[in-house]
Amino acid sequence: MSPHTKSGSQLGTIRTVIFDMGNVLINFSHEKACKQIAALAGRPADDVFKVLFASGLEMQYEAGQISRATLLQELDAGLGCKLDAGKVIAAACDIFWAKPDMEILAAGIKKSGYRMVLLSNVNEDHFDYIKSRYEFPKLFDDLVLSFQVGACKPDERIYQHAITVARCAAHECVFIDDVQENIDAAHHQGMRGITYKGTAELIKSLDSLGVRAASR
Secondary structure (H helix, E strand, O other), X not given: OOHHHOOOEOOEOXXXXXEOOEOOOEEEOHHHHHHHHHHHHOOOHHHHHHHHHHOOHHHHHHOOOOOHHHHHHHHHHHHOOOOOHHHHHXXXXXXXXXXXXXXXXXXXXXXXXXXXXXXXXXXXXXHHHHHHHOOHHHHOOEEEEHHHHOOOOOOHHHHHHHHHHHOOOHHHEXXXXXXXXXXXXXXXXXXXXXXXXXXXXXXHHHHHOOOOOOOO
């Protein structure tokens, strides 16, 4: 059955399903990244967290505001040592593990005929790593990635870009994210949203909007 003929809420039919990636479609751990980089530097993991995350450095990289070279230079300076760039990137990327139930759900939604958009705060190294190891990015009709757009959620610019590539009205989009602030920002742009708390609960929330996944 086409999504255009499904019964939806009084606001109308959902035509595009927009997924966040991290901790929705795939698990990740910043703590693991800090521990692995710390092992290379011979420094406590807390020091790596302060330099890389608490400072906003990694977020600048995700937003495409700084280059990989600048990120590495700032990391070296903050930790007071010269690290091997390749080993740092490998340590920073080896932090993901699969969510098979969500991959199955996403594939079923795609099979049902919905337009699919991936909307993620992600840097280029992480996305290259994920694409090389996981199949789910291939499900999406369009990618809205922070490092390419030049803005991170909850910046309104990234949502506006997602609505453009969704090829439908904002209220015909549903956005799934594990961070409430990001869902609130989507609502502000006129999109409907579901805060991800688990796959079973997500299926119920999607069903209430008339969005159902076909069996594989």
